[in-house]
Amino acid sequence: xxxxxxxxxVEGHDDLFSxxxxxxxxxxxxxxxxxxxxxxxxxxxxDNILKKxxxxxxxxxxxxxxxxxxxxxxxxxxxxxxSFRNLCLDYFPAMPKQLPANGLILDxxxxxxxxxxxxxxxxxxxxxxxxxKFLVPDTGVPSWQHAIKSVAEAKGKGATYRDCHVDKANxxxxxxxxxxPGQNPGxxxxxxxxxxxxxxxxxxxxxxxxLYSLQPSINLQS
Amino acid sequence: xxxxxxxxxxxGFDRFEMNxxxxxxxxxxxxxxxxxxxxxxxxxxxxxxxxxxxxxLLWRRGEHIPDERPREVQPEFDICHLFNGHDLQxxxxxxxxxxxxxxxxxxxxEIAEPTSKDREKIRVDGSSARFPLVLHIKGxxxxxxxxxxxxxxxxxxxxxxxxxxxxxxxxxxxxxxTQFITTESLNARxxxxxxxxxxxxxxxxxVLKAIRFLDPSIERIAxxxxxxxxxxxxxxxxxxxxxxxxxxxxxxMGDGMWRMLAxxxxxxxxxxxxxxxxxxxxxxxxxxxxxxxxxxxxxAIQLNVQIFATTHSSDCVNSLAKICNDGQDIQHxxxxxxxxxxxxxxxxxxxxxxxMAAEQKIEVR
Numbered sequence: 101x102x103x104x105x106x107x108x109x110v111e112g113h114d115d116l117f118s119x120x121x122x123x124x125x126x127x128x129x130x131x132x133x134x135x136x137x138x139x140x141x142x143x144x145x146x147d148n149i150l151k152k153x154x155x156x157x158x159x160x161x162x163x164x165x166x167x168x169x170x171x172x173x174x175x176x177x178x179x180x181x182x183s184f185r186n187l188c189l190d191y192f193p194a195m196p197k198q199l200p201a202n203g204l205i206l207d208x209x210x211x212x213x214x215x216x217x218x219x220x221x222x223x224x225x226x227x228x229x230x231x232x233k234f235l236v237p238d239t240g241v242p243s244w245q246h247a248i249k250s251v252a253e254a255k256g257k258g259a260t261y262r263d264c265h266v267d268k269a270n271x272x273x274x275x276x277x278x279x280x281p282g283q284n285p286g287x288x289x290x291x292x293x294x295x296x297x298x299x300x301x302x303x304x305x306x307x308x309x310x311l312y313s314l315q316p317s318i319n320l321q322s
Numbered sequence: 323x324x325x326x327x328x329x330x331x332x333x334g335f336d337r338f339e340m341n342x343x344x345x346x347x348x349x350x351x352x353x354x355x356x357x358x359x360x361x362x363x364x365x366x367x368x369x370x371x372x373x374x375x376x377x378x379l380l381w382r383r384g385e386h387i388p389d390e391r392p393r394e395v396q397p398e399f400d401i402c403h404l405f406n407g408h409d410l411q412x413x414x415x416x417x418x419x420x421x422x423x424x425x426x427x428x429x430x431x432e433i434a435e436p437t438s439k440d441r442e443k444i445r446v447d448g449s450s451a452r453f454p455l456v457l458h459i460k461g462x463x464x465x466x467x468x469x470x471x472x473x474x475x476x477x478x479x480x481x482x483x484x485x486x487x488x489x490x491x492x493x494x495x496x497x498x499x500t501q502f503i504t505t506e507s508l509n510a511r512x513x514x515x516x517x518x519x520x521x522x523x524x525x526x527x528x529v530l531k532a533i534r535f536l537d538p539s540i541e542r543i544a545x546x547x548x549x550x551x552x553x554x555x556x557x558x559x560x561x562x563x564x565x566x567x568x569x570x571x572x573x574x575m576g577d578g579m580w581r582m583l584a585x586x587x588x589x590x591x592x593x594x595x596x597x598x599x600x601x602x603x604x605x606x607x608x609x610x611x612x613x614x615x616x617x618x619x620x621x622a623i624q625l626n627v628q629i630f631a632t633t634h635s636s637d638c639v640n641s642l643a644k645i646c647n648d649g650q651d652i653q654h655x656x657x658x659x660x661x662x663x664x665x666x667x668x669x670x671x672x673x674x675x676x677x678m679a680a681e682q683k684i685e686v687r
Contacts, residue, residue, distance in 0.1 A: 153677075164685075
């Protein structure tokens with residue numbers, strides 16, 4: 101049973117690992133789930149999370165004071181936001197009509213706070229893999245170029261990935277060649293194969309820390 | 323069916339309302355949030371201002387005025403705790419309202435100084451010095467303006483309810499009346515009295531079905547004739563199990579069986595009325611909760627009984643999801659409401675939300 105009043109809803113397990121792998125480079129994140137600064141719940145897809153009752157019951161949970169939601173934009177960040185907004189209006193009547201470029205953080209009169217980040221950057225289409233792509237360190241760029249090229253070539257040899265998922269194919273192909281092969285993005289961040297301190301991570305990190313009122317730690321336990 | 327209730331000034335509530343109620347209504351909330359008080363308010367409402375229902379609530383809570391003379395004839399019931407702030411003065415008042423169809427029906431309970439006409443109505447012996455105040459019960463549901471004398475200690479003598487001591491354990495049993503089950507459940511004598519009206523009727527099958535959830539080998543149940551036992555807390559029934567020649571007393575079967583029996587008997591006697599159950603999960607293992615809800619839900623539909631229950635148990639809340647649909651059928655709606663101290667409205671959950679919370683392990687309590 102989680103003791104924290106902070107909750108984050110994410111679409112899938114890889115999202116969960118990615119957030120933990122990233123944020124533990126900024127705040128203490130103990131191994132025991134019950135002690136985590138934010139309880140991360142997997143919602144199994146945006147369609148499920150955006151079902152009317154998921155958001156409303158999560159907001160009404162009495163021991164949750166701050167509810168954050170992280171979704172992939174997929175084809176249209178704006179329509180994701182509109183769906184989300186409609187579900188929240190009853191509880192957060194002051195919700196803006198546009199998603200702020202740096203992510204949403206909003207308090208209501210009942211002392212509840214809600215947050216939203218639409219991957220990669222609240223504006224573009226795409227998903228978390230596009231966000232993670234910008235965390236490839238400079239040293240990884242040549243092999244990254246190779247990954248993109250290989251993925252494109254594989255299409256010609258019968259690979260079945262859909263074009264809308266090319267960012268995911270690129271990322272996981274690149275990860276397959278790193279030390280250790282096949283690790284999920286969360287591990288890659290923890291092992292510094294992906295650079296959690298890259299400048300493009302900063303807006304998301306800032307949103308997260310502010311949403312949950314967390315202070316960045318200087319001395320982090322690894 | 324009660325669609326909404328409003329409570330003003332009763333016990334810990336200054337103002338409180340609960341709306342969009344349904345056929346089965348579960349209340350959750352922290353300790354001392356007022357869940358039991360809400361059940362009591364509904365009890366008073368459905369009793370239409372019958373003073374006897376006040377007596378029963380106070381007796382259940384043990385709110386007697388301690389007596390300096392221990393062998394004194396009748397205990398007095400301390401009613402100040404019914405009033406928000408425990409404040410008893412002329413003008414102290416609480417109101418309960420229920421919306422059934424459209425018009426709101428209200429019952430007011432107010433402390434006043436009795437007029438001389440009032441004194442004629444009060445049928446208790448005693449000078450005006452002994453009873454300086456009265457409790458007025460009036461409202462749209464109350465058949466006639468009711469007056470109850472109040473002593474200088476703020477107590478209501480039991481004799482004011484015309485209840486001699488020996489009748490205190492009398493079975494209160496009218497069909498269509500509200501049944502209120504608490505953690506102690508009904509006592510054996512009351513349960514037997516109700517069972518007598520169920521035995522050999524179609525409802526007997528309902529009761530058997532209920533206890534068979536806990537023990538499928540039960541073939542029959544019967545009550546002892548009244549000479550066989552004294553007023554024990556568990557007793558008075560014997561069970562015949564398949565494969566065992568001699569019947570065994572129900573007391574051998576544990577708390578859960580007693581609870582299930584009490585629930586089944588109570589709902590059978592609540593036709594067209596209301597069933598109130600405090601801490602409905604008491605004595606019941608999580609594995610039987612889903613069956614319990616199904617049993618109660620079906621009985622509620624069959625017998626036209628509106629159910630209000632409270633719980634602390636997450637298993638109880640999650641298994642409620644099993645009888646939830648999409649909330650479109652208002653007549654058979656299932657609701658969950660969380661009561662939070664200090665909030666004037668309950669936090670409601672629709673049937674879809676109850677199911678979602680159970681599925682996704684989101685906390686509703």
